[in-house]
Every structure is written in C-alpha cells, then in structure tokens.
Amino acid sequence: MKIIQEPFLDKSEQDEDGFYEYYYEGNNYEIVFDQVTYWVRSYTDEPTHLYISNRKVQEIEGHTFSYIPYEEETFWQLIKHFKNLGFKTFAVITSQSKNGYENIDLEKFTRDV
Secondary structure (H helix, E strand, O other): OEEEEEEEEEEOOEOOOOOEOOEEEEEEEEEEOOOEEEEEEEEOOEEEEEEEEEEEEOOEEEOOEOOOOOOOHHHHHHHHHHHHOOOOEEEEEEOOOOOOEEEOOHHHOOOOO
8 A cells, every 4th residue: 555645725816804715724635545546535623534535446446436445455554554653533425425525434444444
C-alpha cells in the first residue's frame, strides 16, 4: 500500500465582512494497491471522520461504489490503516445511498479493524 497525501483548501471569496460563502480545508489521499486505487478525503473540522469517494480497479475507473465492499482485502486494509491513525468514523459514496455518503459499519467486517 502506497499513500499519497495532499492538503487542499477550497474557499469562496471573502465578503465585505470577512466571511466566506464556503470554506473547506483538509487532506486528499490516494491509496494505491497493486490492483486498486482509492481516493479519500478528510476535513479539518471533522478530524476523526474519513470520506471514501471512489476507486479504480486495474485500469477501469469507477466513480462510486455499488455497495460497501466489507469483504475486500484492500478495503479492509484502508480502513484499518486510517483507524490506526486515529480516524473513528468512515463513509463511502455508494450508488445505493440517497444522500451521497453511506456510513461504514465497522462491525460488518469479517475481522477486526
């Protein structure tokens, strides 16, 4: 597993009172395994929550997950790694979710994370 971390800052222009319409800051991560790459993001205002947005399997781009892949080895390794870094909650974009992200239930993994 190779992890590329890149800070990001996405913000609107400040208004005359010094406020922003939107302000997002955190880290983007690219997690690369032999056959699959995941893209995840964390925000500074949610320091223990990780958002998993999409993945690429071999050379096939996949923008969202059709389900949460609890049984996949690389997905388990990704969650375990970030849990060891102090992240406590996780969410993934699935095509099944009506609100975009679906929370990951750590109890559904077949082994401890």
